[in-house]
Amino acid sequence: MTAEPPIVIEHREHVWYLLYQAAQLEHMIMCQYLFAEFSLKSDGLTADQQAAVDRWRQELHGIAVQEMLHLALVANLMSAIGAAPTFNRPNFPQSCGPFPPSIQMRLLPFGEAALTHFLFLERPEGMERVDAAGFIACDPPPEPVVAGEIFPRAQEFATVGHLYRGIRDGLTALAARVGEEQVFCGSPAAQATAELFRWPEMVAVTDLKSACAAIDEIIEQGEGAQGDWREAHYGRFLKVWEEYTALRAADPGFEPAHPALGAFTRQPFDVREPQPLIGDPGTMVLAELCNLAYEAILWLLTRFFTHTDESEEELGVLVGAAIAMMAGVLRPLGTELARRPAGPAHPGRTAGPAFEMYYVMDNVVPWRAAAWTVLTERLHQIVGRCAPHAAGDPVIAAAADRAKAVADAVDACGARYR
Incomplete structure (x- = not known):
């Protein structure tokens, strides 16, 4: 198992930059899932095939909705530290841009390539997977941030969970150094709440405890808590991939999208x-x-x-x-x-x-x-x-x-x- 390189956070702007990256990441992942969902067929298949496709459509939609929740949680985290949430992002495709070179974004219709790509993005910490064909890292990873750097810049993270663990650990260290009240200076009135969004999992962020709870919610839904990924996004995509592979083996001409x-x-x-x-x-x-x-x-x-x-x-x-x-x-x-x-x-x-x-x-x-x-x-x-x-x-x-x-x-x- 490869150890995750540390993510360095020494001051507020380091957190701000990483949360901005996280917002773009969640936004673009959500769009990829919606694109795959929209591509699925509603007719022209056998009854069993159509039933499977309808299940996959619901699964993709449910996961995309959770990515929307993650984006909202990142917005809460940004607002809590005094950073204005943003929904700006780069256009597709992104091969060498705002993220580490191993994390690339492309719109794909539902199929083997899309599922392979989704499994790669959602893989848990330490799990080795290869991205779909055509996703080739084109740049070396950024040099590690060293102590004393005042301007934020890109840092290497292997998985989505790695990024969030780095943010959580950095916020914890920052709060210990300067105090929670100083770090979490945003207005509680600016927070999205479970009542307004009708999302029980929505966490209003006002201090270190709630910030860690919001981050843990994102990690657990994506890659699973403590390595238990079966009900997380990774496990749900793996189940879809296994079912899709079985139906393709039974009928090589099966095209669900x-x-x-x-x-x-x-x-x-x-x-x-x-x-x-x-x-x-x-x-x-x-x-x-x-x-x-x-x-x-x-x-x-x-x-x-x-x-x-x-x-x-x-x-x-x-x-x-x-x-x-x-x-x-x-x-x-x-x-x-x-x-x-x-x-x-x-x-x-x-x-x-x-x-x-x-x-x-x-x-x-x-x-x-x-x-x-x-x-x-x-x-x-x-x-x-x-x-x-x-x-x-x-x-x-x-x-x-x-x-x-x-x-x-x-x-x-x-x-x-x-």
């Missing part, structure tokens, strides 16, 4: 290598709507986690709007997108949600009235973009109805400030 491609509406601004672009006009419409819904969810969550003087009712509206956009708009549009042709340049391939980041997403202004005006405007723009296509496309029509309900709810809540 559409050949989805993480195709973009335009070349991403932060990826140097040319990326596949959507060439079908109807698919392009759907992809843009999907990206708008995704962007709106991020803006709603950003306002929640960096709110100022919103009431409990208003915070509930923000959370409810984000969940409704995810379930009622992004999920059906993303699922349908994985069934639409990517275009003539990609014969035989369907599209899929690339979760495009069109620019570096930063926070909106802190003033409540202006922030809610911006949110309401963007939500109504989504409804307006759906309108010309709703009559001829039942998926877009249903998404438009859900988006309008969300926009009206946010508009009604924000109208009191205008």
